[in-house]
Amino acid sequence: MKIKKKPLSIYIHIPFCVRKCLYCDFLSGPAGDETKSRYVEQLLEEIRRESVKYDSYEVHTVFFGGGTPSLLPAFAIERILKTVASVFCMKKECEISIEVNPGTVTEEKLMAYREMGINRLSIGLQSADNEELRLLGRIHTYEDFLMTYKIAIKSGFNNINIDLMSAIPAQTLQSYQETLNKVLSLNPQPAHISAYSLIIEEGTPFYDHTPSLPDEETERELYKITNDILSEAGYQRYEISNYAKSGYQCAHNKVYWKRGDYVGFGIGAASLIDNVRFKNIENMESYLSGRDVREDVQTLSVEEQMEEYMFLGLRLTEGIQEEDFKATFGRTIEEIYPGVVEKFVKQGLLSYKPGDKPGAGCIALTDYGLDVSNVVMAEFLLSDESV
Amino acid sequence: MAQIDQSKIRNFCIVAHIDHGKSTLADRIIEHTGLLTSREMQAQVLDNMELERERGITIKAQTVRTVYKAKNGEEYIFNLIDTPGHVDFNYEVSRSLAACDGAILVVDAAQGIEAQTLANVYLALDHDLEVFPVINKIDLPSAEPDRVKDEIEDVIGIEAQDAPLISAKNGIGIEEVLEAIVEKIPAPGGNADNPLQALIFDSLYDSYKGVIIFCRIVEGKVSKGTSIRMMATGATADVVEVGYFGAGQFIPCEELSAGMVGYITASIKNVKDTAVGDTVTDDKRPCSEPLPGYKKVNSMVYCGVYPADGAKYPDLRDALEKLQLNDASLHYEPETSIALGFGFRCGFLGLLHLEIIQERLEREYNLDLVTTAPGVIYKVHKTNGEVIELTNPSNLPDPAEIEYMEEPVVSAEIMVTTEFIGSIMELCQERRGRYLGMEYMESARALLKYELPLNEIIYDFFDALKSRSRGYASFDYELKGYEQSELVKLDILINKEEVDALSFIVHKESAYERGRRMCEKLKDEIPRHLFEIPIQAAVGGKVIARETVKAMRKDVLAKCYGGDITRKKKLLEKQKEGKKRMRQVGNVEIPQKAFMSVLKLDEN
Numbered sequence: 001m002k003i004k005k006k007p008l009s010i011y012i013h014i015p016f017c018v019r020k021c022l023y024c025d026f027l028s029g030p031a032g033d034e035t036k037s038r039y040v041e042q043l044l045e046e047i048r049r050e051s052v053k054y055d056s057y058e059v060h061t062v063f064f065g066g067g068t069p070s071l072l073p074a075f076a077i078e079r080i081l082k083t084v085a086s087v088f089c090m091k092k093e094c095e096i097s098i099e100v101n102p103g104t105v106t107e108e109k110l111m112a113y114r115e116m117g118i119n120r121l122s123i124g125l126q127s128a129d130n131e132e133l134r135l136l137g138r139i140h141t142y143e144d145f146l147m148t149y150k151i152a153i154k155s156g157f158n159n160i161n162i163d164l165m166s167a168i169p170a171q172t173l174q175s176y177q178e179t180l181n182k183v184l185s186l187n188p189q190p191a192h193i194s195a196y197s198l199i200i201e202e203g204t205p206f207y208d209h210t211p212s213l214p215d216e217e218t219e220r221e222l223y224k225i226t227n228d229i230l231s232e233a234g235y236q237r238y239e240i241s242n243y244a245k246s247g248y249q250c251a252h253n254k255v256y257w258k259r260g261d262y263v264g265f266g267i268g269a270a271s272l273i274d275n276v277r278f279k280n281i282e283n284m285e286s287y288l289s290g291r292d293v294r295e296d297v298q299t300l301s302v303e304e305q306m307e308e309y310m311f312l313g314l315r316l317t318e319g320i321q322e323e324d325f326k327a328t329f330g331r332t333i334e335e336i337y338p339g340v341v342e343k344f345v346k347q348g349l350l351s352y353k354p355g356d357k358p359g360a361g362c363i364a365l366t367d368y369g370l371d372v373s374n375v376v377m378a379e380f381l382l383s384d385e386s387v
Numbered sequence: 388m389a390q391i392d393q394s395k396i397r398n399f400c401i402v403a404h405i406d407h408g409k410s411t412l413a414d415r416i417i418e419h420t421g422l423l424t425s426r427e428m429q430a431q432v433l434d435n436m437e438l439e440r441e442r443g444i445t446i447k448a449q450t451v452r453t454v455y456k457a458k459n460g461e462e463y464i465f466n467l468i469d470t471p472g473h474v475d476f477n478y479e480v481s482r483s484l485a486a487c488d489g490a491i492l493v494v495d496a497a498q499g500i501e502a503q504t505l506a507n508v509y510l511a512l513d514h515d516l517e518v519f520p521v522i523n524k525i526d527l528p529s530a531e532p533d534r535v536k537d538e539i540e541d542v543i544g545i546e547a548q549d550a551p552l553i554s555a556k557n558g559i560g561i562e563e564v565l566e567a568i569v570e571k572i573p574a575p576g577g578n579a580d581n582p583l584q585a586l587i588f589d590s591l592y593d594s595y596k597g598v599i600i601f602c603r604i605v606e607g608k609v610s611k612g613t614s615i616r617m618m619a620t621g622a623t624a625d626v627v628e629v630g631y632f633g634a635g636q637f638i639p640c641e642e643l644s645a646g647m648v649g650y651i652t653a654s655i656k657n658v659k660d661t662a663v664g665d666t667v668t669d670d671k672r673p674c675s676e677p678l679p680g681y682k683k684v685n686s687m688v689y690c691g692v693y694p695a696d697g698a699k700y701p702d703l704r705d706a707l708e709k710l711q712l713n714d715a716s717l718h719y720e721p722e723t724s725i726a727l728g729f730g731f732r733c734g735f736l737g738l739l740h741l742e743i744i745q746e747r748l749e750r751e752y753n754l755d756l757v758t759t760a761p762g763v764i765y766k767v768h769k770t771n772g773e774v775i776e777l778t779n780p781s782n783l784p785d786p787a788e789i790e791y792m793e794e795p796v797v798s799a800e801i802m803v804t805t806e807f808i809g810s811i812m813e814l815c816q817e818r819r820g821r822y823l824g825m826e827y828m829e830s831a832r833a834l835l836k837y838e839l840p841l842n843e844i845i846y847d848f849f850d851a852l853k854s855r856s857r858g859y860a861s862f863d864y865e866l867k868g869y870e871q872s873e874l875v876k877l878d879i880l881i882n883k884e885e886v887d888a889l890s891f892i893v894h895k896e897s898a899y900e901r902g903r904r905m906c907e908k909l910k911d912e913i914p915r916h917l918f919e920i921p922i923q924a925a926v927g928g929k930v931i932a933r934e935t936v937k938a939m940r941k942d943v944l945a946k947c948y949g950g951d952i953t954r955k956k957k958l959l960e961k962q963k964e965g966k967k968r969m970r971q972v973g974n975v976e977i978p979q980k981a982f983m984s985v986l987k988l989d990e991n
Contacts, residue, residue, distance in 0.1 A: 011950060197941075197943075216940065216941075219941065220940045220941055223941060240943060255950075256950040256952070262950055264950065268951075270950045270951035270952070270953070271950075272950065277952075277953065279951065279953075296953070298953075307956075308952070308956070311955075311956075311959060312952065347917060349917075370943065371940065371941050371942070371943060372917065372939055372940070372941065372942040372943065373942070373943045374942040374943060374958070374959060374962055375917065375939070375942055375962075377959050378959045378960075378962040378963040378966065379963070381956075381959055381960055381963050
């Protein structure tokens, strides 16, 4: 009898970029060709070495993130993908995404991506206003983006995400509206839009010299019109910051929120396998030396699994199924979090849709709840004494 | 043990303004007299560590006995009695002085005389101590020893021309000081055959020995087995051990007799029984009357002390109990606040005392505390003739039942260089001071005399004084008495609910200003909630100031990159942890910090 394989997602981190953006706190930076080359070899080595642990899995999604993965030669990406495909069992309709920055890809490169099986592009636009892009320290203009988008379509990509940012320096309600409108006037429209608001992170130039940012009222307004305008244009907000046309939700992204198994390769890459979280070391030199790269191995207790289930699951607008929680943990949400759901429903932060029988309802954040989701999520953490 | 010749004993203390070098000189005296052999030195270090371990505190009074071989070839016993250096502990200072026969006045060669120097010198002179000055820090470039000598003679009226010129820090002139101690400080009097009469000038609780009484034997003698009686408290006990003070250790001896300074242990369980200033006598052969000057010490400043974590209430109670064993001037009684839960109303000698206790509770007992605004004791005269001593603003009776209120007033002396007289007078005016007069000390300095309400100086007066005089003003005060005053209770309402722990008593004229500043401060401290929160200051139900904490509109974690959720979780945990440290009043969560921040209204 054939045993059904478990789904697995793979994240591959490419920590290289042309130049660090002023707000960026991701593990990335410029590097010379030699480092890049050694890094790729090490990635291949890691993928081969680790793959033996995943015999019982079938890969459903692959995601090349960065940094700017498109900085690597197409051939390097191809070798990585081929290696993955040779040592892992791949699902037939596997979602394979790669992040690209405007101006870092040629038509040839995009064609090559298509040929090697990449079927989803994520383009970091952030803003359609060149002055705003400059203030963010981005390396491209809106015109660069238009070119990249054009050749992407030409190369046959129909599943394209565009990253946008709100609450950035010099942004006004009007300029943001324009950005949204420009993106929506693309032909064809992108299948997916990620709309984040800027968060000033420690260790970034913006943290040390915080530029003047839109005031709170404006920021709030920006946030609101994102949903208004995108809904109007036929996108569905399926996660706090993610909008998609029907059929184009990012499967890889959802794995994170639904706590599916995923393994990360490359420096700093995070994994969750069978309720064990671990991370790769962040130091490039150590990684290149090829020793065991895992650290921060944390076996999640049942309580931790439950907290994660709640606060990650609530990020998705489809919400949490009471029955699924019960099936997963053997106890009901009400048993673990007595009164919490009711309280937030009363406050208008959560919605509760009863099911066809008791205990089969669905819990989700309301629109207002999405805006202040931290308040709700924090309440689903379990302190040691409460279980 | 050989009989000690009374004429070879010198009991003295050092008086000085803060930073004029009192402790350094004390260290030099101990060093130069080389009181211990190397073997003893070893033992002392070990003892000390053990002591620290057991008790976790440092010994309060650094009273030390040393032996000095003078140039005349004779050996002298020096008892150097340390005095606390703060106005909060004036009474303790006076008792320490009463245990001495003389005092060394240390004056900074650059700074000259300060208000506190004066206060302490007058105290010493009041106790008929022989005071001789030494000029310290003469090696500083800015030293003006001649000017300072003149100043000492002019202002204090004691001979200063042959004052030793020293640098305690660099060991200059120390021999001269030691000789002066022998020559100028009189030997103690008293007769060992008289009935025992000993002055308690400090005491310490030791978990093995019980209370250790620090005393000066004025008349008679005491040894192991003597039945002693504390004349004011009436407590009796049998002496277990007597001895004298090594540097940081207790050295037992056979007997303490008239003129000597030492300690007595008698298995006494509580320092309350051995009040500072009380007289120890022989229960079987008592002296006819106690030594003069005993006074029950009263708390001057009160505040609520609450555990940050309500579950730690029993820990706080235990800690206060333990501290009180050692500090008879600490008062506490349980109280309940709607906002802060169970805690204690604690009474202190002054703000410094409050800070010391608070710090010890936090550091030695590992407690996180929330304290309410310190206040003084108000006398509330009710229409029915009853008089209430009010220590907790929440207990103020209905205004309709109040005939009038009184508040404590102090006489203050502020010494300041003439260029700052204007700004200091302005400050005193703002604090409702009543100008009494001014004396010029010399051309460049003046002594300002004011009467000030105590509640105007307990928070930040000292800081304000320093900042308005660029650090040059010094300040001393003593309680004068009670005066009728137009006082009101200022209440703070958060989201329309009165927060009892934030109420305080204030003069009618200052109510608006204080209320406004409290509201501003609280606005910054209270995090946004899902709803708008009005913060109001009210007097007698009438709102006099208002601020608003706007409703939270957005609180969301955006990107969750590459499935690394640990950081997100940490953020949420922090948020939850922060919430745990908040106090719920109505449906508003108030961070503990908010309760404390309103204590510092003058900080920007």
